[in-house]
Amino acid sequence: MIQFKDVSKIYRMGENSLRALDHANMHIREGEFVSIIGPSGSGKSTLMNIVGCLDLADEGEYFLDGQEIRTYKEDQLARIRNEKIGFVFQNFNLIGKMTAWDNIELPLIYQRLPRARRKERVEEALRRVGLYDRRTHRPTELSGGQQQRVAIARAISTRPSLFLADEPTGNLDSRTGEEIMGIFRELHEEGNTIVLITHDPSVADKAQRQIRIRDGKVQEL
Secondary structure (H helix, E strand, O other), X not given: OEEEEEEEEEEEEOOEEEEEEEEEEEEEOOOOEEEEEOOOOOOHHHHHHHHOOOOOOOEEEEEEOXXXXXXXOHHHHHHHHHXXXXXXXXXXXXXXXXXXXHHHHHHHHXXXXXXXXXXXXXXXXXXXXXXXXXXXXXXXXXXXXXHHHHHHHHHHHOOOOEEEEEOOOOOOOHHHHHHHHHHHHHHHHOOOXXXXXXXXXXXXXXXXXXXXXXXXXXXXX
16 A cells, blocks of 8 residues: 655755655555654654655655556645545644544544535544534643544544544643554454554554654564
């Protein structure tokens, strides 16, 4: 599903340059649960942005489902981000003025799904994460764990083929983090591809396989 061939990302600051990714090579098969682990500043976020089609590599090739990403136009990349990839972020990225229901429904509106199908998917996703009774609550009325569940439900509702989670337990206590990881395990058992980015070895160990990154260098395990 995902293949990097000598992928590099270079940030230039005046006369200086930093290789956030340095000739990275990796592959992730459909249906795998893979953790990408590394310390702060190792290049994890850069790698996630490229995998998620939020940024492009400066060198090398990135194949998603067998097609090189550079061959896609911007509107096609936007469709991939909205339909193929379910994003889950450390800071939840929920819209504060909207209810849990509305936050989950928003990407479905962008997909132009009919109202009845949107209602069906949002309800299904909320029940899946155990928050149907909190559907009218806004993010400030929810705990951190509940907000992350809403974020996961938002990703689930779009029915992506790839879940991309960036430090999904980073702002949560250990018990709540375990509950969130339990949801990802269930999603994986149903055949979904999960790519989870973390700095925490105990979180990374829960994946099927690990990819380590340090100073922009990628090592598959």
